Every structure is written in structure tokens, then in C-alpha cells.
Amino acid sequence: MRGLPRPWDGEPGHGVSTKSTPTDVVTASDTAVETLVRDRIAHLRPGDAVVGEEHGGEVAATGVAWVVDPIDGTVNFLYGMPWYAVSLAAVRDGVSLAGAVVEPASGRVWSAALxxxxxxxxxxxxASGVSDPALALLGTGFSYSPQRRTRQAAMVAGLLPRVRDIRRAGSASLDLCAVAAGWVDAYLEHGCNWWDWAAGALVASEAGAVVRVPGPTGSVPPDDGLGADAVFAAAPGIAVELAALAREHGAAGV
Structure with a gap:
């Protein structure tokens, strides 16, 4: 579906539409991949619930449910950049039991089981063994809302002089896997949905990172000053200090 060098030519009418804002895109590939995943789960695990970014769904009161992001990093995919993934997690009672994040461009498969x-x-x-936040490489991401981007930019501006550097790669699930691999030392982003982190957060946690996620279906966790919908994952040696820096620079208000 992707095509080369880009899956579209920048003109309308090529299977690209928008959702929450003009910059929040969805492609025909997103919906087709989710349909494929749902069909496979229905065959392999009949009766299990599925929650997906494009087709929605609800979690049953009991049993295993599957949380799928058919293309995490759709904008990267749209422009021909290879940093995008398919994310799938098996969950029970809101807790990820197993997850996989697959990169079609490289073939890499990131996976974890609780x-x-x-x-x-x-x-x-x-996860990395870094112990000084000043030497930490921090991953982040930005909302599709212009107003929230402004607040996120202000927080990042405050953090940037206090860390080694900041990266914005464009795929939450892969950013969390990067924490697991030690490719970045930490990751902080506000506004991610359940399907963005259900698998990647488990990969990071099982790799030894300190991980903090929102409630899976929109429920708000105890207030820790990072903001109700913040996803945070960090190497254990810097997690406490880096979280404190994020609070200092306005994370709660993002």
C-alpha cells in the first residue's frame, strides 16, 4: 500500500482524509490494516473484543480485548518516512498482558509479555543506565491541536536546556520501544490515546523503564503533577528527577 517514494503525491483524492484537525490525517491504508487485523483476530480469537483507532469498539466486562493502532505514525507513513508501526496489545481489566509493535519498513518486531x-x-x-538528566536524550511528541501545541512547546523549551537533547520522531509506540532499547533515555507526551501506548508501554516497562500512563479508557489516574493524559517512560536512574523537571516546566498544564 505504501508505494515509493511516497504513498500519495500531495494532491486530494488519494485515499487521505482528516479527523480532529486538518493536520490529523487518516489514510485508506489505516482503515484497511485495521480491517485486516480485526478479521485475523476474529478467526484466531473468536469472541474477543477489539478496540481500534479507526473503527472504535468497546471492552467487554470480562475476558481479553485487543487494542490496535493500524498505523502509528500516519503522517510519517504519508510522507514516505519509515518510522511508523502497527501496534497491537492483548489486555484484560485495562492491563496490557502482551503486546507487539511491528515496523513494516524495517521488519523489526518489538514484543513483550507481562x-x-x-x-x-x-x-x-x-532501558539505558543513564543517571544524570542533563545527559538524557528525551523523546516527545505534539498534539494536533494548535492551542495544545503551544503549551507543549513551552514545556519543551523549558526542558531543552536541562537535558542532552530532544527528539520528536512521530510515533508514540516506537518512541516507547526506543526507551526500551536505550535509543532514547526517556519519553514524555501528552494526549496519546490508548492504542498509541497499549503495546509500547508494556515493552518499555518490561525492559526496566519506569512507566506512567493514563487510565486506559480515559479514566484519570492519581494526580502526580504530570498531567492527566501524560505518557511518561524513563530509564530508572533519571525517572524521578526528570519527572520533577517536567512538573517544574508546566507538564500539569499541558
């Missing part, structure tokens, strides 16, 4: 560690293509993952 209590059984995390791997990339079968190789065990471990």
Missing part, C-alpha cells in the same frame, strides 16, 4: 521481559527480534531489551 512478567516475561521485552525483546526486539528475539533479543532482550534493557
Amino acid at each position: 512478567g516475561h521481559g521485552a525483546t526486539c527480534d528475539g533479543r532482550p531489551l534493557r
Whole structure:
């Protein structure tokens, strides 16, 4: 579906539409991939609920549900950049039991099972051993809302002089996997949905990162000053100090 060098030519009418804002895009590939995943789950796990970014769904009171983001990093996909993924997690009672984040462009498979560690293509993952936030590489992301982007930019501006550097790669699930691999030392983003982090947060946690996520279906966790919908994952040696820096620079108000 992707095509080369880009899956579209920048003109309307090529299977691209928008959702919450003009910059929040969805492609025909997003919906087709989610349909494929739903069909496979229905065959392999008949009766299980599915919650997906494009087709919605509800979690049953009991049993296993599947949370799918058919293309996490749709804008990257749209422009031909290879940093995008398919994210799938099996959850029960809001807790991720197993998850996989698959990169079609590279073929890498990031996966984890609760209590059984995390791997990339079968190789065990471990978060970095950095102990000084000033030497930390921080991943982040931005909302589709212009007003929220302004607040996020202000927080990032405050953090930037206090860390090694900041990266914005464009895929929450892969950013969390990058924390698991030690490719970045931490990741902080506000406004992610359940399907964005259901698998990646488990990969990061099972790799030893300190992970904080919102309630899975919109419920608000205890107030810790990071903001109700913040996703935060960090190497254990910097997690406390970096979270404090984020609070200092307005995370709660983002």
C-alpha cells in the first residue's frame, strides 16, 4: 500500500482524509490494516473484543480485548518516512498482558509479555543506565491541536536546556520501544490515546523503564503533577528527577 517514494503525491483524492484537525490525517491504508487485523483476530480469537483507532469498539466486562493502532505514525507513513508501526496489545481489566509493535519498513518486531521481559527480534531489551538528566536524550511528541501545541512547546523549551537533547520522531509506540532499547533515555507526551501506548508501554516497562500512563479508557489516574493524559517512560536512574523537571516546566498544564 505504501508505494515509493511516497504513498500519495500531495494532491486530494488519494485515499487521505482528516479527523480532529486538518493536520490529523487518516489514510485508506489505516482503515484497511485495521480491517485486516480485526478479521485475523476474529478467526484466531473468536469472541474477543477489539478496540481500534479507526473503527472504535468497546471492552467487554470480562475476558481479553485487543487494542490496535493500524498505523502509528500516519503522517510519517504519508510522507514516505519509515518510522511508523502497527501496534497491537492483548489486555484484560485495562492491563496490557502482551503486546507487539511491528515496523513494516524495517521488519523489526518489538514484543513483550507481562512478567516475561521485552525483546526486539528475539533479543532482550534493557532501558539505558543513564543517571544524570542533563545527559538524557528525551523523546516527545505534539498534539494536533494548535492551542495544545503551544503549551507543549513551552514545556519543551523549558526542558531543552536541562537535558542532552530532544527528539520528536512521530510515533508514540516506537518512541516507547526506543526507551526500551536505550535509543532514547526517556519519553514524555501528552494526549496519546490508548492504542498509541497499549503495546509500547508494556515493552518499555518490561525492559526496566519506569512507566506512567493514563487510565486506559480515559479514566484519570492519581494526580502526580504530570498531567492527566501524560505518557511518561524513563530509564530508572533519571525517572524521578526528570519527572520533577517536567512538573517544574508546566507538564500539569499541558
